[in-house]
Amino acid sequence: MASASAPTTLSLLQSTTASSTSRAARASPSHVSLPSSLKPTIRRLGFAAADPLFAFQVAAKVRSFGSGKAVRGVVAMAKKSVGDLTEADLKGKKVFVRADLNVPLDDNQKITDDTRIRAAVPTIKFLIEKGAKVILSSHLGRPKGVTPKFSLAPLVPRLSELLGLQVVKAEDSIGPEVEKLVASLPDGGVLLLENVRFYKEEEKNDPEHAKKLASVADLFVNDAFGTAHRAHASTEGVTKFLRPSVAGFLLQKELDYLVGAVSNPKKPFAAIVGGSKVSSKIGVIESLLEKVDYLILGGGMIFTFYKAQGISVGSSLVEEDKLELATSLIAKAKAKGVSLLLPTDVVIADKFAPDANSKIVPASSIPDGWMGLDIGPDSIKTFNDALDTTQTIIWNGPMGVFEFDKFAVGTEAIAKKLAELSGKGVTTIIGGGDSVAAVEKVGVASVMSHISTGGGASLELLEGKELPGVLALDEAVPVPV
Numbered sequence: 001m002a003s004a005s006a007p008t009t010l011s012l013l014q015s016t017t018a019s020s021t022s023r024a025a026r027a028s029p030s031h032v033s034l035p036s037s038l039k040p041t042i043r044r045l046g047f048a049a050a051d052p053l054f055a056f057q058v059a060a061k062v063r064s065f066g067s068g069k070a071v072r073g074v075v076a077m078a079k080k081s082v083g084d085l086t087e088a089d090l091k092g093k094k095v096f097v098r099a100d101l102n103v104p105l106d107d108n109q110k111i112t113d114d115t116r117i118r119a120a121v122p123t124i125k126f127l128i129e130k131g132a133k134v135i136l137s138s139h140l141g142r143p144k145g146v147t148p149k150f151s152l153a154p155l156v157p158r159l160s161e162l163l164g165l166q167v168v169k170a171e172d173s174i175g176p177e178v179e180k181l182v183a184s185l186p187d188g189g190v191l192l193l194e195n196v197r198f199y200k201e202e203e204k205n206d207p208e209h210a211k212k213l214a215s216v217a218d219l220f221v222n223d224a225f226g227t228a229h230r231a232h233a234s235t236e237g238v239t240k241f242l243r244p245s246v247a248g249f250l251l252q253k254e255l256d257y258l259v260g261a262v263s264n265p266k267k268p269f270a271a272i273v274g275g276s277k278v279s280s281k282i283g284v285i286e287s288l289l290e291k292v293d294y295l296i297l298g299g300g301m302i303f304t305f306y307k308a309q310g311i312s313v314g315s316s317l318v319e320e321d322k323l324e325l326a327t328s329l330i331a332k333a334k335a336k337g338v339s340l341l342l343p344t345d346v347v348i349a350d351k352f353a354p355d356a357n358s359k360i361v362p363a364s365s366i367p368d369g370w371m372g373l374d375i376g377p378d379s380i381k382t383f384n385d386a387l388d389t390t391q392t393i394i395w396n397g398p399m400g401v402f403e404f405d406k407f408a409v410g411t412e413a414i415a416k417k418l419a420e421l422s423g424k425g426v427t428t429i430i431g432g433g434d435s436v437a438a439v440e441k442v443g444v445a446s447v448m449s450h451i452s453t454g455g456g457a458s459l460e461l462l463e464g465k466e467l468p469g470v471l472a473l474d475e476a477v478p479v480p481v
Contacts, residue, residue: 080246080474082123082221089219089244091131092187096217096242097124098234098469100226100453101138101155109154113440114162116226117155119453121162123223123248124190128163131187135217137173137234138224139197146198156192167192173199173234174212182216196234203232210237223248225255226454228469229461235469244474250453255470257450258461261429262291266391272383272414274299274397275434278322283463284396289332294386296341298375298399298410305330305342306363314348314366341386345376347400347407354404374400375410384417393418396431396458398438411438419444432458 099120104112111117127134143150153169160167168185170178173193181191196202201209210233214220220242222228227235228251239245247255261269271288273281278301288295297305303316308326333340346363348370349356360376361367375383387393395418399410415438418428430436430445432452439445452458461467 079470080244080476081252082126082223082246082248083252084476085130085244085246087130089130090127093132093218094135094182094185094216095127095132095219095221096135096137096214096238097127097221097248098224098227098238099124099136099138099248100224101136101152101159102140102226103155105149105154109149111154111158114158115436115440115451116453117158118162119250120223120248123221123250124163126249127221128165128188128190133182133185133187134190135182135185135193136167136190137193137196137213139202139227139234140195141197143195143197145200147195150195150197152192152195159190159192163190165190170194174209174215179216196232199233202234203230205231205233205237207237207240209233211241214238214241217242219243220245221248222246222469222473223250224469225251225452225457227457228454228467229457229465231468231472236472239472245472247470247473251470253450254452254454254457255461257429258431258452258458261392261394261427262287262462262464265291266427268293268390269392270294270296270387270390270394272296272298272393272395272397274301274395274399274411276300276317278304278319278326281397281459282322282325283465284459285329286332287463288394289329289336289338292338294339294341294390295333296383296386298343298379298383298414299397300372301397302342302346302363303372311364312366312368313372314368314370316348316366316371339386341383343375343379343399344382345378346372347374347376347409349373349407352401354406356406358406372400373404374402374407380410380413383414387417387421390421390426392427392429393421394429394431394462395435396433396462398434402434402438402441408438408441412442415439415442415444419447422447422449431462432456 100116101120103114103116106112124134124136138152140152141150156167156169167190168181170181170191170193172178173196178193185191199209213234220238222235222245224235269292271292273285273295275281276299281301300317303313304319304322305326306313307318308323330340344363345360346366347358347360348366349358350370352371366372395414399414400407402408402411422428428448429450430439430448430452433455436451439448439451445451457467
């Protein structure tokens with residue numbers, strides 16, 4: 001096998017036999033007898049489980065409720081959902097909906113991937129069916145002031161098609177024209193505002209600007225998970241002026257899966273973390289090491305781990321200032337009984353290009369002048385064998401430079417494996433970013449348990465960070481369990 005000369009830390013940090021007892025011991029979640037007065041709560045993440053049983057299970061993970069100290073990321077304050085609102089609450093009411101319609105457009109302003117539009121439809125349809133007047137807002141791209149190529153106008157035909165009605169488009173997001181269009185909007189109608197980021201006050205969360213956005217509405221629904229980690233005028237600021245302010249169905253689902261996976265996973269639990277740099281995933285790795293049975297690493301970040309162990313990596317990407325961190329993460333995994341898997345073989349190239357010369361070598365034998373751009377076949381087999389034993393998997397980040405077909409084999413193999421396991425009842429969560437693009441490229445996105453629509457928001461949630469756009473929402477009426 002190509003990995004014969006590789007140090008043991010490049011594969012399982014613990015042997016399968018040695019770690020089996022540890023994994024088995026952690027496979028069954030601890031059960032805590034909760035007093036009947038305890039309310040299902042998740043404070044820091046501003047999370048509310050749509051499923052009461054799920055809420056109970058999450059609450060059961062809070063081992064120190066008596067002292068008021070919770071396990072990191074499992075905290076306590078349920079948020080109100082749009083599903084809690086009745087027709088009486090919504091009929092004839094003007095509802096400001098913040099969605100994430102930031103879809104990719106080609107040079108002809110045609111939508112190349114409508115995933116985010118489709119993801120927003122359930123909440124909008126629910127409001128329409130209840131007779132609400134929907135005022136829909138979103139950003140697109142990173143405009144500097146009014147930028148025509150970032151107009152939301154190209155979204156109107158597809159949005160109208162999916163909703164089964166003609167969506168009206170405003171030329172602005174605030175001002176007299178918007179006020180006039182809202183006044184003429186019928187019950188069950190939808191008005192799409194122009195790109196909220198055409199105003200610099202949006203990202204500054206300017207209170208006066210938020211007040212202008214909110215002035216045309218009666219209540220607020222945040223369904224933009226992709227921007228929930230940002231305190232912007234249309235995500236956090238408007239909640240100061242609109243009540244109720246509630247979560248949409250997409251936002252709720254994202255939190256259910258991402259918080260649930262980390263707080264109360266079916267065991268064994270594996271996390272696959274890839275991408276080019278360790279620095280961008282430090283928080284996620286450290287957080288997941290508290291929860292997982294397996295941590296599988298891939299992508300460019302692995303070479304920092306190799307070099308930290310004194311292994312030559314040729315001209316592969318290395319973050320020199322993160323070598324000590326890599327060493328500490330390996331030690332932490334050992335201490336916690338987590339099986340940390342690094343690739344044992346890699347696909348190397350003589351240059352960073354789609355047509356580069358390439359070959360497969362042991363991870364410990366990368367020659368000078370060559371760089372690693374993908375994981376090798378032995379690594380794929382090792383990773384797949386480990387994944388075969390799991391019940392919950394989170395994946396964030398590719399295994400190699402999957403934009404180049406020649407170096408996409410590892411990433412595509414992982415995508416196919418997760419699709420296979422999904423069909424066997426394993427919970428598979430694709431945690432945003434390039435991993436989503438990978439499963440879509442392979443054509444297996446539809447079979448995954450959950451595909452996150454958020455990149456940065458997914459990462460921050462998995463790290464256990466607070467999401468301002470969620471925290472600002474109304475608390476749900478607590479239900480004793």
